[in-house]
Amino acid sequence: MNDPSPRTLGRSALEWLDQLQKPTIIRVAGRDRSRTRAMATLLHGNEPSGLLALHRWLLEQHTPAVNMLFLLGGIYPAKIPPTLSWRQLPDGRDLNRCFKEPFEGEEGAIARAMLVELHNAKPECLLDVHNTSGSGPAFAVSITNDAAHQALTSLFTDRLIITDLRLGALMEYSEQEVPTVTIECGGSQDEQAHELAYEGLVRYCSRPDVLSLEKADWDVTVLRNPIRVELAPEATIEYRLEPTGHADLTFPPDIEHRNFGIVSPDEPLGWVGKKGLGILTAIGHNRKENMTQVLQVRDGKIYPAQALRTFMITTNPVIAKSDCLFYAVKATGEPFFDAKRSGGSSRTSVLRELICDSRCGRWIYQY
Numbered sequence: 001m002n003d004p005s006p007r008t009l010g011r012s013a014l015e016w017l018d019q020l021q022k023p024t025i026i027r028v029a030g031r032d033r034s035r036t037r038a039m040a041t042l043l044h045g046n047e048p049s050g051l052l053a054l055h056r057w058l059l060e061q062h063t064p065a066v067n068m069l070f071l072l073g074g075i076y077p078a079k080i081p082p083t084l085s086w087r088q089l090p091d092g093r094d095l096n097r098c099f100k101e102p103f104e105g106e107e108g109a110i111a112r113a114m115l116v117e118l119h120n121a122k123p124e125c126l127l128d129v130h131n132t133s134g135s136g137p138a139f140a141v142s143i144t145n146d147a148a149h150q151a152l153t154s155l156f157t158d159r160l161i162i163t164d165l166r167l168g169a170l171m172e173y174s175e176q177e178v179p180t181v182t183i184e185c186g187g188s189q190d191e192q193a194h195e196l197a198y199e200g201l202v203r204y205c206s207r208p209d210v211l212s213l214e215k216a217d218w219d220v221t222v223l224r225n226p227i228r229v230e231l232a233p234e235a236t237i238e239y240r241l242e243p244t245g246h247a248d249l250t251f252p253p254d255i256e257h258r259n260f261g262i263v264s265p266d267e268p269l270g271w272v273g274k275k276g277l278g279i280l281t282a283i284g285h286n287r288k289e290n291m292t293q294v295l296q297v298r299d300g301k302i303y304p305a306q307a308l309r310t311f312m313i314t315t316n317p318v319i320a321k322s323d324c325l326f327y328a329v330k331a332t333g334e335p336f337f338d339a340k341r342s343g344g345s346s347r348t349s350v351l352r353e354l355i356c357d358s359r360c361g362r363w364i365y366q367y
């Protein structure tokens with residue numbers, strides 16, 4: 001679609017989605033026609049914030065500072081009833097794992113077509129807008145940490161997670177040509193996340209320069225290669241103000257408030273049972289155990305072994321048991337281990353978004 005008029009957009013984002021029949025490119029001409037910025041969204045069909053923001057922005061008929069190229073990837077899964085509930089097609093692949101050779105299958109073809117569009121448009125930067133399944137504050141993910149990536153992040157949030165993980169996500173491939181940041185707006189059901197996506201999009205489209213840090217609204221906190229704290233599969237967990245003595249691990253019900261906060265070594269996070277810390281593992285991107293650097297127990301209470309910044313804490317016991325309790329970095333934002341010094345593999349998990357696999361019902365993290 002080129003410069004779509006309100007008549008072609010439906011009265012609501014859902015009506016517009018109803019009209020869209022396949023992955024769609026939208027171009028909007030800007031004041032400066034010599035430059036282009038790109039934004040991909042809906043790569044996952046159940047993450048609507050980017051689509052809602054784009055629809056609202058298009059209806060308002062803004063003239064952007066530069067040409068805009070929007071790419072709506074996951075139209076097929078998004079349209080399966082109930083609308084906007086499927087991450088990917090029931091028998092399909094995760095589109096945001098398909099931006100790498102050999103571009104197999106339908107998702108591979110969509111990914112390759114999107115990359116061709118990006119290559120032809122030669123944008124000065126690219127955003128990929130997502131939602132997390134659980135609630136929580138927004139953050140950005142990138143594989144590069146420099147002024148341009150921090151400036152792009154600051155349009156939406158003040159937290160940037162740098163990952164050495166490579167999965168075939170759009171942000172990895174497009175980095176070859178253009179600064180790229182993935183934006184996790186917050187929960188897919190959160191009105192706040194939709195509003196943030198819209199406000200960030202307005203900033204992204206209207207500013208003459210989005211790649212210089214001195215124009216940024218916030219100081220960006222950079223977090224590198226967080227570790228995952230996991231609970232043993234056979235262990236039990238409860239969320240209570242005080243332990244009952246029946247669970248291996250007890251967290252207070254408001255533990256989610258620790259998301260992105262700093263926890264000092266004298267602040268208890270929760271309680272362990274008779275098995276102590278043996279029920280927990282701390283796994284870095286190099287797959288090494290680092291529990292002694294992360295947590296310790298005093299009088300049955302769990303304390304950080306050093307000042308930690310914790311995030312993506314879950315209060316869902318199913319998720320806590322099947323996947324991960326929370327992620328953490330040192331309060332300074334530095335990783336527990338240096339990937340280069342330890343020769344760590346980049347294939348293991350670092351930070352991924354929580355999703356429920358609709359086929360098997362299992363909770364898994366993916367960005």
Ligand SMILES: [Zn+2]
Pocket residue numbers: 043044047130131353367
């Ligand atoms: Zn996503």
